[in-house]
Amino acid sequence: MTTTTTAAPSTAPLNRADSFTKPALSPGQLVWLRFRRHKMAMVGVVLLALILLYCTVGAIFMPESYANFNNTKIKLQPPSLEHPFGTDSVGRDLLARTISGGQISLVIGVSAMLVALVVGTLIGAMAGYYGGTIDAVLMRFTEAVFNIPQLFLLIVVGKFFAMEINTIELFGRTFSGSVLVIILIIGLTNWTYLARIVRAQFLSLKARDYVQAARAIGTPNTPIIFRHILPNSIAPIIVAATLGVASAILSEAYVSFLGLGVQAPTASWGNLLVSSYDRLETEPWLWIFPGLLITLTVLAINFVGDGLRDALDPRTQI
Numbered sequence: 001m002t003t004t005t006t007a008a009p010s011t012a013p014l015n016r017a018d019s020f021t022k023p024a025l026s027p028g029q030l031v032w033l034r035f036r037r038h039k040m041a042m043v044g045v046v047l048l049a050l051i052l053l054y055c056t057v058g059a060i061f062m063p064e065s066y067a068n069f070n071n072t073k074i075k076l077q078p079p080s081l082e083h084p085f086g087t088d089s090v091g092r093d094l095l096a097r098t099i100s101g102g103q104i105s106l107v108i109g110v111s112a113m114l115v116a117l118v119v120g121t122l123i124g125a126m127a128g129y130y131g132g133t134i135d136a137v138l139m140r141f142t143e144a145v146f147n148i149p150q151l152f153l154l155i156v157v158g159k160f161f162a163m164e165i166n167t168i169e170l171f172g173r174t175f176s177g178s179v180l181v182i183i184l185i186i187g188l189t190n191w192t193y194l195a196r197i198v199r200a201q202f203l204s205l206k207a208r209d210y211v212q213a214a215r216a217i218g219t220p221n222t223p224i225i226f227r228h229i230l231p232n233s234i235a236p237i238i239v240a241a242t243l244g245v246a247s248a249i250l251s252e253a254y255v256s257f258l259g260l261g262v263q264a265p266t267a268s269w270g271n272l273l274v275s276s277y278d279r280l281e282t283e284p285w286l287w288i289f290p291g292l293l294i295t296l297t298v299l300a301i302n303f304v305g306d307g308l309r310d311a312l313d314p315r316t317q318i
Contacts (some may be wrong), residue, residue, distance in 0.1 A: 031312060034313075041266045041311075044304040047303075062095065067101075074091045075087055075089055076279075085289045086286070088272075095289075101290065106269050107183075112187040112251075116191040117191075117237070119191040119195075120195040122194070124197065127139055127198075129201070129225055141296050142192050142195050150251065153189060154255045178266075186251050196250040197237065203238060205229045207227060211224060216280045247298070253268075253270035253294055255270065256268050270294075273286075
């Protein structure tokens with residue numbers, strides 16, 4: 001006769017990792033985790049932070065009045081301890097000029113991007129949501145604006161209207177009228193790409209079940225557009241808007257380099273390059289420092305834009 005024995009239940013403590021599950025990450029946490037793992041994006045964030053500190057904190061020690069103060073006795077001096085970036089052709093400190101000019105260039109970039117963001121989002125949303133005749137008319141208008149040469153507009157309109165506007169108040173600071181003209185022209189010609197992106201998103205999302213359900217219960221079109229569809233289209237809009245800042249800064253730079261952008265005595269990184277045009281070899285510090293700041297700013301914004309594009313893509317692996 002055989003006997004069978006049953007194993008006694010194990011009294012070993014349960015693994016702590018098996019006793020609970022890790023809480024799921026929120027969408028914002030997922031985006032931040034993807035963005036943080038994008039090394040070049042983090043480099044871009046650091047560069048942008050340093051440039052913003054340079055233009056804001058530096059203005060406390062070197063205000064605009066100092067940047068516009070000229071002393072012909074020290075004109076065209078190379079970099080030294082007293083003037084780390086050297087002086088220009090009328091004896092103004094180039095370090096102070098790049099700080100003041102950086103504020104102008106960044107204001108133009110951000111303001112022009114906001115104008116393009118509002119116009120492009122509204123036109124793209126209306127075209128994508130309503131479709132039909134409205135879509136056809138708005139898209140033909142978008143294509144017409146896209147084919148207008150931006151440089152031509154900046155030169156002609158800037159030359160014509162800058163003289164009519166003396167000064168404006170923006171972000172608590174007084175700017176020349178040419179700054180407002182450049183912001184409006186860049187903003188009103190840079191929205192076409194964004195409008196196409198928003199339209200494509202709306203065409204895709206308006207057929208989703210939650211949008212159809214909102215329509216079925218009688219929700220008006222405006223809440224559907226701004227509460228249901230637009231928030232789900234925000235990822236490509238943010239990326240396009242970020243890259244639009246870099247494009248606006250470059251546009252201001254090359255127009256100012258032609259002498260038709262921000263007018264003196266107001267400084268910008270673009271018009272600081274004008275004084276170096278005929279001194280590229282003899283006084284290289286006149287173009288090295290403003291050119292380097294433009295390059296670093298545009299690179300940093302592009303790095304951040306690339307990081308945001310990957311971070312906001314749900315298909316990106318963590």
